[in-house]
Amino acid sequence: xxxxxxxxxxxxxxxxxxxxxxxxxxxxxxxxxxxxxxxxxxxxxxxxxxxxxxxxxxxxxxxxxxxxxxxxxxxxxxxxxxxxxxxxxxxxxxxxxxxxxxxxxxxxxxxxxxxxxxxxxxxxxxxxxxxxxxxxxxxxxxxxxxxxxxxxxxxxxxxxxxxxxxxxxxxxxxxxxxxxxxxxxxxxxxxxxxxxxxxxxxxxxxxxxxxxxxxxxxxxxxxxxxxxxxxxxxxxxxxxxxxxxxxxxxxxxxxxxxxxxxxxxxxxxxxxxxxxxxxxxxxxxxxxxxxxxxxxxxxxxxxxxxxxxxxxxxxxxxxxxxxxxxxxxxxxxxxxxxxxxxxxxxxxxxxxxxxxxxxxxxxxxxxxxxxxxxxxxxxxxxxxxxxxxxxxxxxxxxxxxxxxxxxxxxxxxxxxxxxxxx
Amino acid sequence: xxxxxxxxxxxxxxxxxxxxxxxxxxxxxxxxxxxxxxxxxxxxxxxxxxxxxxxxxxxxxxxxxxxxxxxxxxxxxxxxxxxxxxxxxxxxxxxxxxxxxxxxxxxxxxxxxxxxxxxxxxxxxxxxxxxxxxxxxxxxxxxxxxxxxxxxxxxxxxxxxxxxxxxxxxxxxxxxxxxxxxxxxxxxxxxxxxxxxxxxxxxxxxxxxxxxxxxxxxxxxxxxxxxxxxxxxxxxxxxx
Numbered sequence: 001x002x003x004x005x006x007x008x009x010x011x012x013x014x015x016x017x018x019x020x021x022x023x024x025x026x027x028x029x030x031x032x033x034x035x036x037x038x039x040x041x042x043x044x045x046x047x048x049x050x051x052x053x054x055x056x057x058x059x060x061x062x063x064x065x066x067x068x069x070x071x072x073x074x075x076x077x078x079x080x081x082x083x084x085x086x087x088x089x090x091x092x093x094x095x096x097x098x099x100x101x102x103x104x105x106x107x108x109x110x111x112x113x114x115x116x117x118x119x120x121x122x123x124x125x126x127x128x129x130x131x132x133x134x135x136x137x138x139x140x141x142x143x144x145x146x147x148x149x150x151x152x153x154x155x156x157x158x159x160x161x162x163x164x165x166x167x168x169x170x171x172x173x174x175x176x177x178x179x180x181x182x183x184x185x186x187x188x189x190x191x192x193x194x195x196x197x198x199x200x201x202x203x204x205x206x207x208x209x210x211x212x213x214x215x216x217x218x219x220x221x222x223x224x225x226x227x228x229x230x231x232x233x234x235x236x237x238x239x240x241x242x243x244x245x246x247x248x249x250x251x252x253x254x255x256x257x258x259x260x261x262x263x264x265x266x267x268x269x270x271x272x273x274x275x276x277x278x279x280x281x282x283x284x285x286x287x288x289x290x291x292x293x294x295x296x297x298x299x300x301x302x303x304x305x306x307x308x309x310x311x312x313x314x315x316x317x318x319x320x321x322x323x324x325x326x327x328x329x330x331x332x333x334x335x336x337x338x339x340x341x342x343x344x345x346x347x348x349x350x351x352x353x354x355x356x357x358x359x360x361x362x363x364x365x366x367x368x369x370x371x372x373x374x375x376x377x378x379x380x381x382x383x384x385x386x387x388x389x390x391x392x393x394x395x396x397x398x399x400x401x402x403x404x405x406x407x408x409x410x411x412x413x414x415x416x417x418x419x420x421x422x
Numbered sequence: 423x424x425x426x427x428x429x430x431x432x433x434x435x436x437x438x439x440x441x442x443x444x445x446x447x448x449x450x451x452x453x454x455x456x457x458x459x460x461x462x463x464x465x466x467x468x469x470x471x472x473x474x475x476x477x478x479x480x481x482x483x484x485x486x487x488x489x490x491x492x493x494x495x496x497x498x499x500x501x502x503x504x505x506x507x508x509x510x511x512x513x514x515x516x517x518x519x520x521x522x523x524x525x526x527x528x529x530x531x532x533x534x535x536x537x538x539x540x541x542x543x544x545x546x547x548x549x550x551x552x553x554x555x556x557x558x559x560x561x562x563x564x565x566x567x568x569x570x571x572x573x574x575x576x577x578x579x580x581x582x583x584x585x586x587x588x589x590x591x592x593x594x595x596x597x598x599x600x601x602x603x604x605x606x607x608x609x610x611x612x613x614x615x616x617x618x619x620x621x622x623x624x625x626x627x628x629x630x631x632x633x634x635x636x637x638x639x640x641x642x643x644x645x646x647x648x649x650x651x652x653x654x655x656x657x658x659x660x661x662x
Contacts, residue, residue: 002537003531003537010520315517318515319517319528319532320503321476321503321509322503322504322509322529322532322576323500323501323504323505323532323580324500324532325501325532326496326497326500327497328532414476414477415476415499415500416471416476416477418509418511418515419467419470419511419588
């Protein structure tokens with residue numbers, strides 16, 4: 001092995017500039033590949049972070065308007081979900097898949113006052129499951145519980161941004177638990193402080209569903225019905241379930257059973273699936289772009305190796321005359337090609353990872369103002385160890401391929417070449 | 423017999439077929455010191471290529487030490503060249519970016535001999551040829567005679583059955599030429615090395631014990647030259 005490296009070093013040393021220029025193309029190719037994949041990961045991470053507020057097996061159901069006339073009604077009639085739909089969802093018809101059902105009710109346009117500070121807020125009446133379904137993170141206190149719901153307690157969960165404001169910028173959220181605030185004319189007790197959703201103007205105040213309903217004397221209408229489910233593992237199963245679900249609810253509301261738009265379902269499981277698909281496609285696309293960039297580097301290495309072989313024809317003739325077999329000559333060229341590719345490829349890879357860190361420190365940590373909202377364009381743009389390993393393998397394969405044609409050419413040098421005068 | 427050639431024919435097919443060797447029959451015994459002489463175009467280079475397993479022949483048989491050298495794979499041919507034949511070339515053919523000792527080691531490298539062992543052996547051979555002090559030098563730092571002696575060390579290091587020398591003095595001045603030929607004579611005499619020299623110089627041929635004349639692809643006269651009496655101004659040769 002050491003002999004092989006000595007030979008490679010001897011060869012490379014004689015052509016430093018040429019080797020470096022070729023190596024630059026390889027380094028550039030791998031650099032681009034790593035940066036592209038890192039940036040792609042960053043963008044996908046951002047999308048995923050925006051989706052993180054939803055449990056992956058939750059369906060949210062909303063009323064919508066009918067898309068076709070049915071049973072004497074014209075199309076375009078608005079369907080409103082009611083508590084009866086909740087009972088139906090939780091009932092025996094869907095017992096195979098549905099776990100827990102909850103509903104929300106929203107009312108906006110309140111003023112929340114604490115001391116001299118006040119906010120314009122919206123109130124959302126929720127079930128205790130809401131926290132789990134929507135992955136709500138509690139900083140202090142607790143979320144709405146079953147007791148609150150049953151007793152119609154006037155309790156609320158506020159966001160950490162509101163809490164921080166109440167505390168004058170401090171973050172000892174615990175001290176706010178048990179404090180009372182005024183919403184409209186009513187006094188509410190703070191039981192919890194939650195993390196406000198990122199990238200959104202999230203000012204929702206959570207209160208028990210029953211409380212909101214009791215106070216504002218709403219009918220049994222609900223804004224949104226959501227439920228967790230199990231046993232729907234494929235796209236097709238989900239689709240079938242959604243179809244059946246719509247059929248049942250449509251029937252109850254007097255809409256055409258096959259009306260796809262009378263009620264609207266947001267299925268987080270399917271969204272996740274589609275996002276994974278999207279991620280996969282993006283990744284393949286970036287790999288292809290990166291590979292083509294790398295290809296020009298590889299062709300460069302192949303080219304330089306061809307020149308090397310041509311220059312060393314006489315030498316290979318001598319080697320063969322004194323007993324080198326074709327394979328040992330091939331080995332020499334392939335090893336040189338792999339070494340050049342791997343060495344410069346690694347430099348490119350390290351620089352690429354460094355660039356990803358740089359991207360993280362600049363674009364990654366500074367949200368950009370876009371459409372009035374602050375959006376993080378990239379979150380944690382980096383590549384994992386798996387990509388580094390794949391890239392290493394890729395470099396070795398690429399180096400071998402680059403060396404293959406020149407090596408075959410070298411192996412075909414006839415030993416008679418040795419007799420030809422230089 | 424160490425070398426047996428039986429009716430060896432070779433034709434080059436580059437456009438016009440060229441029948442270069444027209445039935446060569448030649449026996450060379452172990453320990454002989456033979457020169458093959460001929461003018462350019464006589465077929466002596468082709469004969470050398472075949473003897474050195476650098477090229478194939480079309481018909482006939484070629485035996486080294488009873489082993490038929492025919493239809494070898496490249497790998498086999500390389501192995502035979504490595505173990506049975508030592509080459510000395512007109513232009514030395516040392517590898518320029520390797521030192522003298524590395525050049526001498528190279529055939530052993532292809533035999534898979536360990537680094538230390540082959541280095542030690544290479545130093546021994548360089549020492550024998552009086553070049554121990556030049557071991558770390560590169561070929562372009564040496565004189566022609568020194569380079570050719572390095573090449574001879576490289577040819578000898580595998581202890582080959584045959585040493586094939588192609589115009590070994592072609593690039594040397596007359597004084598060094600004499601030294602090199604004396605060195606070859608000494609190797610033949612003291613080590614019983616079988617040496618075949620291909621040349622068109624009568625002076626070189628005269629240093630050998632047997633002169634095989636080749637002309638137009640056939641072997642003509644075979645002279646016994648143990649008395650080294652074939653005059654430098656021999657009758658049937660072309661003068662340098």
